[in-house]
Amino acid sequence: MGRGSAVVGRALALVFLGVQRVRHPRPIHPRGLPLTGSVHWMPRNTRSGIRWIDDPAAGERQPLEGRLSRSIGLPAPLPDVIGLALRVQTPEGPADIEFASTGSGVPLRFTLLLRLRPSPSVYGTLVPYESDQIRAA
Numbered sequence: 001m002g003r004g005s006a007v008v009g010r011a012l013a014l015v016f017l018g019v020q021r022v023r024h025p026r027p028i029h030p031r032g033l034p035l036t037g038s039v040h041w042m043p044r045n046t047r048s049g050i051r052w053i054d055d056p057a058a059g060e061r062q063p064l065e066g067r068l069s070r071s072i073g074l075p076a077p078l079p080d081v082i083g084l085a086l087r088v089q090t091p092e093g094p095a096d097i098e099f100a101s102t103g104s105g106v107p108l109r110f111t112l113l114l115r116l117r118p119s120p121s122v123y124g125t126l127v128p129y130e131s132d133q134i135r136a137a
Helices: 003-022
Strands: 032-039 062-070 082-090 093-102 122-124
Touching (some): 032 082
Antiparallel strands (some): 032 062, 062 082, 082 093, 093 122
């Protein structure tokens, strides 16, 4: 992880710890809709560097669990940041991928945006992800 990412990560951790003291035990995404499904990776010309994405068994679907939630937990008539958390069951164990409602393109791709409902929304990640095979920022 780059130095800038580490500083941002530590700053966000402090913010969430502060919010958690006010909204214990779950400071954000207090309620959510549980989801189940599967993921099937389509063939492509580029590789991610992550084995369970690049080399899944031919035609095999990987089971996943998910949760769709409103970040702040505001009542439904009000807009909120929408979160989508996915846990994919891989041969190496579970892999968590978290998304939030963002804009598309630079600079809005790095901006959390309030939405009235989950669809139609663009979902992106604001944090770097790390795996045993690759470190991405």
